[in-house]
Amino acid sequence: MAKSATTVRTGARSVSTARMRLLDMVINGHWHCIGLNVEGTSWRSYFKILLRHLIQLSKPSDAGTGYRVRARVLLLSLGLSSLMAGMSGAYGVYVLVNKVKLLYRHSREKRRGNSLVRTRSQTHLANGARIMYIPEDVFRDRKEVEEEETSERDHMEPRKKIFIPRKDDDVIEHDQYLFKNVELGRAKHSQLFYSKFLNQMSVLSRILIPSLIDKNCILLVLQIFFLIMRTWLSLFVAKLDGQIVKDIIAGRGRRFLLDLACWFLIALPASYTNSAIKLLQRKLGLNFRVYLTRYIHDMYLDKRLAFYKLIFDERASSSVVKNIDNSISNDVSKFCDATCSVFANIAKPVIDLFFFSVYLRDNLGTLGVVGIFINYFITGYLLRKFTPPLGKLASSRSTADGNYYNYHVNMINNNEEIAFYQGTEVEKSKVKELYDILMEKLLAFDRSKFNYNMIEDYILKYTWSGLGYVFASIPIVITTLSTGANIEDANMKEFIVNKRLMLSLADAGSRLMHSIKDISQLTGYTNRIFTLLCALHRVHSKSFSYGAIESGVTLSAEIPKGKDIQADVKREIIQGTVQRNFNGVRFENIDVIIPSERASEGIKLIRKLAFQIPPHIEPNSSNTNSTQDLNKMFDANLPFFEGPGSSLLILGPNSCGKSSIQRIIAEIWPVYNKNGLLSIPSEGNIICVPQKPYFTRGGTLRDQIIYPMSSDEFFDRGFKDRHLVQILSEVRLEYLLKRRKGWSYLDAVAEWKDVLSGGEKQRMNFARIMFHKPRFIVLDEATNAISADMEDYLFNLLKRYRFNFISISQRPSLIKYHDLLLEITDVQTGSWQLQALGTAEAITSIDHEIDELSKKMANVSRWELEREELQEKLAVI
Numbered sequence: 001m002a003k004s005a006t007t008v009r010t011g012a013r014s015v016s017t018a019r020m021r022l023l024d025m026v027i028n029g030h031w032h033c034i035g036l037n038v039e040g041t042s043w044r045s046y047f048k049i050l051l052r053h054l055i056q057l058s059k060p061s062d063a064g065t066g067y068r069v070r071a072r073v074l075l076l077s078l079g080l081s082s083l084m085a086g087m088s089g090a091y092g093v094y095v096l097v098n099k100v101k102l103l104y105r106h107s108r109e110k111r112r113g114n115s116l117v118r119t120r121s122q123t124h125l126a127n128g129a130r131i132m133y134i135p136e137d138v139f140r141d142r143k144e145v146e147e148e149e150t151s152e153r154d155h156m157e158p159r160k161k162i163f164i165p166r167k168d169d170d171v172i173e174h175d176q177y178l179f180k181n182v183e184l185g186r187a188k189h190s191q192l193f194y195s196k197f198l199n200q201m202s203v204l205s206r207i208l209i210p211s212l213i214d215k216n217c218i219l220l221v222l223q224i225f226f227l228i229m230r231t232w233l234s235l236f237v238a239k240l241d242g243q244i245v246k247d248i249i250a251g252r253g254r255r256f257l258l259d260l261a262c263w264f265l266i267a268l269p270a271s272y273t274n275s276a277i278k279l280l281q282r283k284l285g286l287n288f289r290v291y292l293t294r295y296i297h298d299m300y301l302d303k304r305l306a307f308y309k310l311i312f313d314e315r316a317s318s319s320v321v322k323n324i325d326n327s328i329s330n331d332v333s334k335f336c337d338a339t340c341s342v343f344a345n346i347a348k349p350v351i352d353l354f355f356f357s358v359y360l361r362d363n364l365g366t367l368g369v370v371g372i373f374i375n376y377f378i379t380g381y382l383l384r385k386f387t388p389p390l391g392k393l394a395s396s397r398s399t400a401d402g403n404y405y406n407y408h409v410n411m412i413n414n415n416e417e418i419a420f421y422q423g424t425e426v427e428k429s430k431v432k433e434l435y436d437i438l439m440e441k442l443l444a445f446d447r448s449k450f451n452y453n454m455i456e457d458y459i460l461k462y463t464w465s466g467l468g469y470v471f472a473s474i475p476i477v478i479t480t481l482s483t484g485a486n487i488e489d490a491n492m493k494e495f496i497v498n499k500r501l502m503l504s505l506a507d508a509g510s511r512l513m514h515s516i517k518d519i520s521q522l523t524g525y526t527n528r529i530f531t532l533l534c535a536l537h538r539v540h541s542k543s544f545s546y547g548a549i550e551s552g553v554t555l556s557a558e559i560p561k562g563k564d565i566q567a568d569v570k571r572e573i574i575q576g577t578v579q580r581n582f583n584g585v586r587f588e589n590i591d592v593i594i595p596s597e598r599a600s601e602g603i604k605l606i607r608k609l610a611f612q613i614p615p616h617i618e619p620n621s622s623n624t625n626s627t628q629d630l631n632k633m634f635d636a637n638l639p640f641f642e643g644p645g646s647s648l649l650i651l652g653p654n655s656c657g658k659s660s661i662q663r664i665i666a667e668i669w670p671v672y673n674k675n676g677l678l679s680i681p682s683e684g685n686i687i688c689v690p691q692k693p694y695f696t697r698g699g700t701l702r703d704q705i706i707y708p709m710s711s712d713e714f715f716d717r718g719f720k721d722r723h724l725v726q727i728l729s730e731v732r733l734e735y736l737l738k739r740r741k742g743w744s745y746l747d748a749v750a751e752w753k754d755v756l757s758g759g760e761k762q763r764m765n766f767a768r769i770m771f772h773k774p775r776f777i778v779l780d781e782a783t784n785a786i787s788a789d790m791e792d793y794l795f796n797l798l799k800r801y802r803f804n805f806i807s808i809s810q811r812p813s814l815i816k817y818h819d820l821l822l823e824i825t826d827v828q829t830g831s832w833q834l835q836a837l838g839t840a841e842a843i844t845s846i847d848h849e850i851d852e853l854s855k856k857m858a859n860v861s862r863w864e865l866e867r868e869e870l871q872e873k874l875a876v877i
């Protein structure tokens with residue numbers, strides 16, 4: 001018992017002794033490191049006293065250099081550490097609040113019993129902006145997501161909210177002229193120093209950094225701040241380095257330990273700064289990409305249909321426009337990354353050069369610094385001379401990459417057709433050829449860099465460090481020679497500091513030289529993005545001329561000084577008139593012309609076309625509001641629309657221009673001739689069904705039926721799946737739902753283009769019509785894959801619901817479903833004939849056709865005889 005009590009006492013004594021020692025060490029450490037006596041100071045006042053003392057010490061006049069450096073290092077580390085701690089704390093609180101909010105919402109929904117909630121992908125705001133919701137768990141693979149897709153899981157899944165600002169049409173209209181000016185090189189004559197790259201970059205920078213208070217501008221300023229900080233820290237590190245070596249040489253153990261502690265402390269903000277620079281560069285690159293891609297999407301995907309019209313642009317054959325998918329995805333990302341890295345690669349060394357040379361000037365003298373810069377200029381000149389045309393090479397590599405990728409996409413899209421034709425060999429040789437070209441370009445790129453890399457390495461790595469030693473030793477040699485004394489430890493410190501700074505300076509210089517190569521590469525990407533944006537601006541413009549070239553003046557041509565090109569080029573090319581919101585479809589004197597560079601002088605398919613449906617339009621009934629009346633919608637006994645409904649059949653041989661009439665109605669082809677007048681209904685009142693059925697990729701069956709409506713809108717507007725089921729049974733496609741899980745088949749995702757048969761695809765088009773119920777429909781060969789009885793049923797369906805429809809076909813058998821017939825009679829002259837069916841003329845025309853067929857039938861017995869003779873001859877052989 002007594003023994004154990006003694007042990008406890010001894011233990012307590014040894015703990016208190018250890019505490020005393022530790023306290024002593026802390027107090028001594030403060031005294032030796034920064035000359036502060038903290039004996040008897042309470043914890044509460046400790047930080048105040050320490051801070052005041054450090055600030056006092058870091059002022060230039062109040063302390064010795066050793067104390068000053070340490071005080072500054074400590075202050076900086078303290079500042080940055082508290083900044084980091086504050087930021088991490090704030091982030092922690094933010095995450096916690098979000099988690100609590102999510103849990104609260106979830107439990108509230110559970111209490112209400114809403115276990116199945118349909119999640120929306122986006123919300124449209126009244127001002128045109130959108131909010132998108134993206135699952136944050138995007139990194140899980142698809143299968144995993146599908147497995148976990150229970151309603152509860154869906155509900156709990158964190159979603160990121162992304163705000164997409166409203167498209168600003170004014171900015172796009174304004175930018176159009178900026179792009180045009182730079183493309184035509186108009187600044188050439190007004191600028192003293194003209195650089196195509198800088199001009200292109202200055203226009204593009206308006207998209208990347210739209211204003212001074214934009215977040216990208218703030219990120220850029222932050223990046224510059226951290227870059228300066230990094231350089232400043234490097235200076236500290238260089239000085240500490242020298243100090244430590246001096247301590248070692250002089251054998252001062254305690255000072256050495258103190259300086260080493262400072263070294264570890266400074267490492268904290270230094271590593272934070274380096275990571276922050278990298279993060280900011282990456283973030284800035286991604287933000288640039290977001291801005292640029294949104295800008296492109298705003299023009300590429302809007303009501304002016306630039307994505308279609310691009311095929312008519314004067315630069316349609318350029319690799320940038322031809323592989324626009326590759327340009328929008330790959331080139332944009334490469335351009336943004338290259339821009340950010342070039343900026344960092346230039347800004348970093350420039351800041352380093354500035355700071356280090358100011359410091360070195362004190363140590364090496366002006367002559368030394370001038371020597372270093374002369375060395376830089378000579379190196380820069382040499383490297384520039386040996387730089388291969390990397391911009392051009394990068395651009396051609398990108399083209400080859402796009403071609404190879406696109407060919408694969410094309411093969412995937414047409415795999416069934418290729419399989420039927422057994423076209424594997426041809427496809428393989430084509431893919432191989434494109435792959436070889438790509439490899440050749442990649443090799444050419446690397447080969448061209450070989451010589452350059454060799455010269456660069458020799459100069460930057462070896463010559464520069466050699467010269468560094470020479471310059472770093474100059475002050476020591478001069479001092480030793482002038483004083484005759486050699487103070488080893490002081491010289492060593494000076495040499496180490498100078499050497500470190502010289503090496504950092506050399507590193508900065510070499511990075512600056514490396515960036516010559518990066519700039520050259522960036523020019524290639526900038527040129528590609530600029531070409532893409534110019535093409536988009538041209539096509540998106542209201543006055544897009546469909547690639548027309550006016551009397552020998554091309555856009556790329558050199559413009560003579562002082563000449564007003566606007567006056568030269570600007571003569572109205574598309575002179576026809578379009579009247580919208582018309583209660584019908586009407587062509588008046590329209591020449592159907594294939595858009596080309598010859599504009600109205602191009603190939604005329606049909607001349608002075610004129611027709612109208614319905615044949616009689618009330619003069620004051622132009623304002624049509626046909627959109628859906630939900631009460632009538634699914635009552636099979638009620639027609640959708642008032643009035644009888646009218647129909648027109650456009651008949652004619654292949655390639656006479658029937659589909660082109662539809663293109664003019666859809667306004668994707670222009671009306672060139674001045675007296676041509678096109679009158680069409682408002683947007684929601686007409687649907688054009690193309691010859692080739694279209695199905696969205698990766699969509700549900702519901703998405704296919706309601707196209708071009710989105711499923712978000714479908715549910716927002718209160719439509720129900722039972723409406724779709726009713727529509728499917730109207731077009732005799734209800735059996736699809738019986739294949740799997742009944743109605744939930746509407747949620748099934750598949751490649752519908754491959755899953756549905758030809759006839760099913762065409763019936764799906766009719767389902768779309770029944771869903772959208774437009775007042776007017778244009779059908780291009782919409783029933784040529786459907787059996788005769790089903791065709792009869794579908795046309796009668798259209799008639800029962802009193803749609804007005806225009807059908808384009810080559811089969812006279814459709815005449816019976818139409819009231820009017822427009823026949824393209826002569827392909828050569830583009831002449832046509834319009835007649836009301838059921839009239840004497842129409843009957844005569846049908847009689848003519850019957851006569852023709854009867855004449856052919858008369859020959860049948862003769863052809864049969866000939867066939868028998870041939871078979872007999874074959875049997876003998």
Ligand SMILES: Nc1ncnc2c1ncn2[C@@H]1O[C@H](COP(=O)(O)OP(=O)(O)OP(=O)(O)O)[C@@H](O)[C@H]1O
Binds near residue numbers: 594652654656657659
């Ligand atoms: N984008 C285009 N560029 C050049 N020529 C085109 C373009 N689109 C169509 N054409 C040409 O216009 C002509 C008429 O084409 P259109 O598609 O109108 O014919 P169609 O009468 O509908 O023929 P079919 O009955 O075979 O469908 C064709 O000779 C076609 O090659």
